[in-house]
Amino acid sequence: MNTELLGRTSSENNHKLTQEIFLASYENGYIIEKTLTIPHCTNCKRFLPDRYTLGVCPACDYAGAKGDQCEKCGRLLDPTELLHPRCAVCGHATIEFKDEKHLFLDFTALQEKLHKWIEGQSWPDNTKNFALGWIKEGLNPRCVTRNLKWGVRVPLKKYDNLVFYCWYNAPIGYISITKDAYEQGKIKKDWKSYWTDSNIYHFIGKDNVPFHTIFWPGTLIAAHDLKYQLPHYVAGYEYLNWEGEKFSTSRGIGLFSDEALDLFPADYWRFYLASILPESKDSNFDWTDFQNRVNSELIDNYGNLFYRATYFIEKNFEGRVPLAHLGEKERELQWHLEKTINKVKELIEDVKLREALREILSLASATNKYFQDQKPWASDDAATTLYTTVNILQPLSILLSPYIPDAADRALKCLNAKKELSSRFSLEPGHEIKAEILFKKIDSIEKVKKYKTKYIKKDLAEKTSKLEAKGAVKANKSIGKESSALTNPDALAMVNNMMSFKEFEKVDLRVATITSVEDHPNADKLYILQIDLGSEQRQLVAGLRLKYTKEQLRGKQIIVVTNLEPRELRGTRSEGMLLAAEDGTILQPLAKVPNGSKIM
Ligand SMILES: [Zn+2]
Ligand SMILES: [Zn+2]
Structure with a gap:
């Protein structure tokens, strides 16, 4: 299993595949043309998002109404309804409304096929019900194009001024990134077979459910001749909270993954997050719980057992697995192992990852108890105990490898063992092994608790706009219900690197x-x-x-x-x-003013 394949949707392959999928849908009659009326500022020479058109509210005469809603009377507006419209960017009344022909994917025509398909899926209840709720409300044609200079061009002469909306070509990134990886030699199996001849599992947050159960499958159904598989399983997870609060970049709640990795190894995070995975309800990240679970369930239960058994063999048996005489206790443990392997296989196939981890940890506990009870350090038959323990540790490490891939890899190297899962004890007497401390315990969480993310909202906006300028937007970038760029109120500020007056006032x-x-x-x-x-x-x-x-x-x-x-x-x-200039010259009022005077 490789979990680290990243790519960009700006790649040549994404352009080609998007055009190919679009053309197939077009041939099949699922692409229709509609006219949109869009505000355009002739002074700024740009199209404006709805919120960046200001004017007088037709209902209450409020002069600062925005193109999507009047904040005074609450009425929902269309920019064309504003009286005396003006541009929020330059302030001029240089707005003209341009009619523009755009292309839509006809979800009304796809609705029945999607409905039937969703009904037949065995997804988690919350995911399936969410998708069916959307279908029940009725699907409308969805715009797939925008009038922009950059992006994937629409491959039709009549519409060659248009590019595709990112909601349309972003999920195609799943396929194009696989193709990129194949061409770069990062994967061996033919790229296409991953998407035409596999069971595809999506792991997403619940806000992404409509995209992976309706819009993305709809895109593929419309281009059915290309034979891309529809998702086999969509796990739409509930939310993870951070110390009882919602993640928030503006309030600095939560951590970015690079910060998390500065604090603890990836395996600790993977292990803990898997053990609190919000499968059916929201869950909460808690530092103390993190420390307790990592220390007791991962390190005491598995890591320490691993070290004690391998170290004992290294010290007392010259690093070779000793000869054993298996008795009832050993048979019992072997039976427990066999039962666990079968159960975990079943649970993983059902995508019950949290429960599978619990089963694995219960085998680790049983092995730990066996080791403690047998007291190899004070027993005549230490050999049998050690033989049995390391022979359980081998499959146990393999079972844990999806959760803690780095440590499991090191464990298997120490055991000099193959990554073949079996309940048969395969480390024969005489087999050479090494001892290693796999983990370091978390001593104090108090200092870490105070650690705050260094990325506040402004930094994030800068980061994002820089990334977007480079075209480095990931394929799995979350896409909200309202396709982001045109309606997001922060979008323009982000693009131009401006801050709102409200922010400045702070x-x-x-x-x-x-x-x-x-x-x-x-x-x-x-x-x-x-x-x-x-x-x-x-x-x-x-x-x-x-x-x-x-x-x-x-x-x-x-x-x-x-x-x-x-x-x-x-x-x-x-x-x-x-305040000082960049060369260090300090700023001073021109005349003396009372101390504490506010600068405005
Ligand atoms: Zn109003
Ligand atoms: Zn303007």
Whole structure:
């Protein structure tokens, strides 16, 4: 199993496959033309998302109504209904409405086929009911094109000004990325067979259910001659919360995976997340629970047993599996192993991953108990106990390998064993093995608990727009119910790297006077400043030492950001930030003003 195949939907293969799938749907009569009326600013020379057209509300005369809704009276609007429309980007009344012909995938025509297909699936109840709910509401034709300069071109002369909407070609990325990987030699089996001759399983969050149960299968049904398989199983998971709260990039709740990996190995995360997988209801990430489960269920139960048994053999039997005489207890354990293998196979086939993990861990517990009870360190027949234990550890490591692939790999290397799952004991007496400590226990979680994600919303927006500029959007990028780019209120701000006035208003800038200046004891470039903010005194740490003498600063008025989170700079607390140009020249009011005056 390889879990690390990443690719881009900007690839040549994605362009080709998207056009191929589209043309097949077109030939089959599932593509229809409709006219859309879209606001366009002649000053900015761009089409505007609905929310970026402002005007007077036809219902309540509110002058700041947005093209999708009037915030004053709540009425849902179409941009064409606004009186005196103007552009939210440049502020000018240079709006014209352009009629534009677009192409739609005819989901009304696909509805019955989709309905029948969904009825026949044995997906989890929540996923299936969600999909059937959409069908029941009735499906409408869905626009597949946009008027943009970049993207996958529509391969029809009449529409060659249009490109495909990302909801349409993003899931085609599943197929094109497989093709890319095949052409790059990363996979050996023919790329197409993965999508024409396999059972396809999708693991997604519940917000993605409509895309994987309706829009993506509908896309494939419309192009049925190409013989791509419809999803075999769609696991639409409920939500995972973070310490009792929703993940939020703007509030810094949660971690990004690179941050998570800085803290603990991937196996710890995989193990814990699999054990709390939100299969049927929302679940919660909890640091203390994380520590407890990793330490007791993974490390005590499996990792320590592994080390104790292999170390004992290394030390007392020259690293060779000893000769054994199996008795009733050993037979019993072997039977438990056989039962576990069968049960886990069944559960994995039913995509009950959490329950499968529980079964595996219960075998680990039983083996642990056996080892403890037999006390090989004080017994005449340590050989039998050790032979049995390592022969269980081999299949146990294989059973655990989907959950902890790195550690399981190392374990099998130590056991010098093949990755063949069987209840037959295959490590013969004399077989050479090595000992290894597979995991390090989590000592203290207190420090980690305070760890906050360093990506707040603005950074994320920058990151995303940079990535999008590079075309590095992943195929499995989550697609909301409303296709993102055109309606997302943050989309424009993200693209232009702007912030809303509301966001700017959060920054509290005030005038302060520097009352004292001292050298920072641990840093050559830093001063410690005491400042008077009128209602309070504060301490700042600032890198001004190479630019100003203490005398030049004392008594001067400065501008301070007062609501930044306090920081420790080389061991000294800084409760704000003064404004300066990039060369270090500080900003000062032109005339003296009362300390604490707000800058606006
Ligand atoms: Zn109104
Ligand atoms: Zn404009």
